Amino acid sequence: MPDTVEIFEVGPRDGLQNEKRQIPTAEKIALVDLLSTAGFRRIEIASFVSPRWVPQMADSAEVLAGITRMPGVRYAALTPNMRGYEGARAARADEVAIFGSASEGFSRANVNCSIEESLERFAPVCAAARADGIPVRGYISCVIDCPYDGPTDPAAVARVAARLRDLGCYEISLGDTIGQGRPETVAAMLRAVLQEVPAARLAGHFHDTAGRALANIEASLELGLRVFDAAVGGLGGCPYAPGAAGNVATEAVAARLADLGYATGLDREVIARGAEMARAMRAA
Numbered sequence: 130m131p132d133t134v135e136i137f138e139v140g141p142r143d144g145l146q147n148e149k150r151q152i153p154t155a156e157k158i159a160l161v162d163l164l165s166t167a168g169f170r171r172i173e174i175a176s177f178v179s180p181r182w183v184p185q186m187a188d189s190a191e192v193l194a195g196i197t198r199m200p201g202v203r204y205a206a207l208t209p210n211m212r213g214y215e216g217a218r219a220a221r222a223d224e225v226a227i228f229g230s231a232s233e234g235f236s237r238a239n240v241n242c243s244i245e246e247s248l249e250r251f252a253p254v255c256a257a258a259r260a261d262g263i264p265v266r267g268y269i270s271c272v273i274d275c276p277y278d279g280p281t282d283p284a285a286v287a288r289v290a291a292r293l294r295d296l297g298c299y300e301i302s303l304g305d306t307i308g309q310g311r312p313e314t315v316a317a318m319l320r321a322v323l324q325e326v327p328a329a330r331l332a333g334h335f336h337d338t339a340g341r342a343l344a345n346i347e348a349s350l351e352l353g354l355r356v357f358d359a360a361v362g363g364l365g366g367c368p369y370a371p372g373a374a375g376n377v378a379t380e381a382v383a384a385r386l387a388d389l390g391y392a393t394g395l396d397r398e399v400i401a402r403g404a405e406m407a408r409a410m411r412a413a
């Protein structure tokens with residue numbers, strides 16, 4: 130039996146959030162509906178953040194209302210605070226994600242508060258989600274390098290990971306937001322985090338800015354990670370992380386995992402069509 134690796138598709142959220150053209154809601158829904166037939170178990174499609182900060186995600190409730198929900202697929206949404214959580218719950222997101230940072234500079238630029246203040250905002254979100262039976266995923270951005278503060282100390286990532294674990298996140302996704310990781314720096318960061326959180330509750334989230342995302346995924350596989358975030362067509366970036374190029378492309382991760390002998394359960398032909406659709410959305 131081949132070892133199984135899950136790809137968590139984030140294209141409709143992380144992929145599209147940075148696109149300059151306001152993509153019509155119908156196009157987003159069509160992309161999600163296609164991806165829903167590819168075999169993903171989780172797809173991140175929405176973000177209940179300030180529409181002034183991220184205008185592209187302003188139609189998140191309409192996207193959640195318009196998709197055809199595929200049984201067995203969980204549709205996820207980012208929720209930075211209680212207001213975001215209430216929006217996601219009303220729109221029937223199947224799971225939510227809180228998103229913190231390992232670096233103070235990025236925390237301030239992205240969510241307008243310190244790391245500690247962001248964790249204070251997340252606490253009621255996690256409590257409410259627990260009461261509602263909605264799973265919460267946690268992100269940590271800038272786990273390797275920060276566009277404002279420079280290299281990130283692995284111990285800082287481990288500290289935030291422990292806090293997200295204590296808040297009840299079922300999984301913590303480690304974001305190399307500006308794609309500067311190398312296999313050796315990724316391994317050093319993971320060794321620190323693994324002191325606090327087991328590999329079974331971690332995911333890798335690599336941007337391909339420097340073309341090393343696949344090598345960084347391989348380094349993470351060696352340390353036991355079996356979930357990786359990716360975006361069809363390599364879409365993506367963060368409006369508050371200068372230099373953050375696209376997420377690692379889902380089709381490239383699926384191909385590399387197949388070459389390495391891992392099963393993903395994905396239909397690569399559907400993913401290829403999703404990648405084409407994503408590229409057309411970007412080119413329009």
Ligand SMILES: CC(=O)SCCNC(=O)CCNC(=O)[C@H](O)C(C)(C)COP(=O)(O)OP(=O)(O)OC[C@H]1O[C@@H](n2cnc3c(N)ncnc32)[C@H](O)[C@@H]1OP(=O)(O)O
Nearest residue numbers: 177178179180181182183209212213228239240241270367
């Ligand atoms: C690496 C990544 O890709 S992470 C994802 C990309 N980054 C993001 O999505 C971060 C976006 N950031 C934000 O939306 C903001 O920084 C916030 C909402 C998290 C915090 O902003 P703050 O200014 O500290 O919040 P504050 O509570 O003072 O509200 C500011 C404004 O946002 C609105 N707001 C606050 N929370 C939300 C929310 N969840 N949804 C919609 N609007 C909101 C407020 O009503 C207020 O509106 P106004 O400007 O019309 O008066």
Ligand SMILES: CC(=O)CC(=O)O
Nearest residue numbers: 228268270271304306
């Ligand atoms: C929240 C994210 O999208 C993670 C990251 O890229 O830092």
